[in-house]
Amino acid sequence: MDFKRNIEKYVELILKVGLNIQKGDGIFVLVNEHSIGMVREVTKQAYKMGAKDVVYDFSDDEMTLARYAYGDESIFKEMPKFKIDYMEAAYKNNYHRLAIVADNPELLKNADAKKVSEWNKTRAIASKPIMKYTMENHVKWCVAAHPTPAWAKSVFPELPEEQALTKLWEKVFDATRVSMDDPVAAWKEHDAALKKHQNFLNEMAFEKLLYKGPGTDLEVYLTEGHRWVGGSGKSTRGDVFMANIPTEEVFSMPHAFKVNGTLKATKPLAARGRIINDFHFTFKDGKVIDFDAKEGKDVLQSLLDSDEGARRLGEVALVADDSPISNTGVLFKNTLFDENASCHFAIGNAYSENIKGGAEFSDEDKKKIGMNNSIIHVDFMVGGPELSVIGVKKDGTQVQILKNGNWAI
Known part of the structure; x- marks a missing residue:
């Protein structure tokens, strides 16, 4: 498997078919510590396609766990309004949403359940004004995945971590048709079949x-x-x-x-x-x-x-x-x-x-x-x-x- 080439093809697919990037579009990318390398490729190809700007919303597993472990209970009851205002301003200015999902499916297994529940509800309520931009297709949006070691071990627990990660990447490339010679053409054919x-x-x-x-x-x-x-x-x-x-x-x-x-x-x-x-x-x-x-x-x-x-x-x-x-x-x-x-x-x-x-x-x-x-x-x-x-x-x-x-x- 030529991993570097497959990442390039994957990103091309996401930008051409997923977001259908046009000259003058902005991109708002959700990224974490695992997907930085892929998002660098997103950034490079997006600018080559004529994007006006690429901005990032960064998260990190260890930082997330630290927040739940040491954050005061009060901080989970309110989401700063400027964060919502910032995202809404981006959507109103021709920015489109790309979520690169790079999860550990059991990251919060041992986190404070009360804080997690409180924050999820707080965030959901605060995000209602911007939820409409994707739920109602006011902007273009795309969700794609980036395997992580924890996710790979969860899927293939019998394999060593490195082998599990390689195998999960192979499955992702197969499922997204990236392993085909021309993924973009394959997706156009697939789209017609779904229609x-x-x-x-x-x-x-x-x-x-x-x-x-x-x-x-x-x-x-x-x-x-x-x-x-x-x-x-x-x-x-x-x-x-x-x-x-x-x-x-x-x-x-x-x-x-x-x-x-x-x-x-x-x-x-x-x-x-x-x-x-x-x-x-x-x-x-x-x-x-x-x-x-x-x-x-x-x-x-x-x-x-x-x-x-x-x-x-x-x-x-x-x-x-x-x-x-x-x-x-x-x-x-x-x-x-x-x-x-x-x-x-x-x-x-x-x-x-x-x-x-x-x-x-x-x-x-x-x-x-x-x-x-x-x-x-x-x-x-x-x-x-x-x-x-x-x-x-x-x-x-x-x-x-x-x-x-x-x-x-």
């Missing part, structure tokens, strides 16, 4: 979906006028971009008040520096009325308690079980990858692109049509080889969408 599923589902205009699988028996109504979206999206300025690299999903908007039944997760969820495992929900009239988890129940509880909308669904996404990521046979313990290996839902905020005019809706408008509103958006995986999804039209016609976890359309 075919998107267009079919939009033509069907299903009223509701029926999910059945081990531990899952769920009825999910879709909002009136919902849109399915797969692959590339468009900013409110009309610029095409790819929000996730990789992506294998076609997603839409569930009705926040019309979901009933039981739903069991099929993969662990890495959230807030912890792992949530073997968990399930019971929904009534759209709301989670019961839940449990064998591991990380307290983290799941804190997510659900974020606000009223956190107990309702904001996204429904279909992914074939034989997707390239699923076929790696790897449990990535990273939502960006695991959600694209499996059908999934998200609790919390809905995406405005999943309904016509969504970016202009007031909170009252959203409530009327069943568009969920929340300070969080957290994906969790429900797909697998035994999952069946049936679409039901308004006249009662049923269409098998997924059978044995794979596309039936």
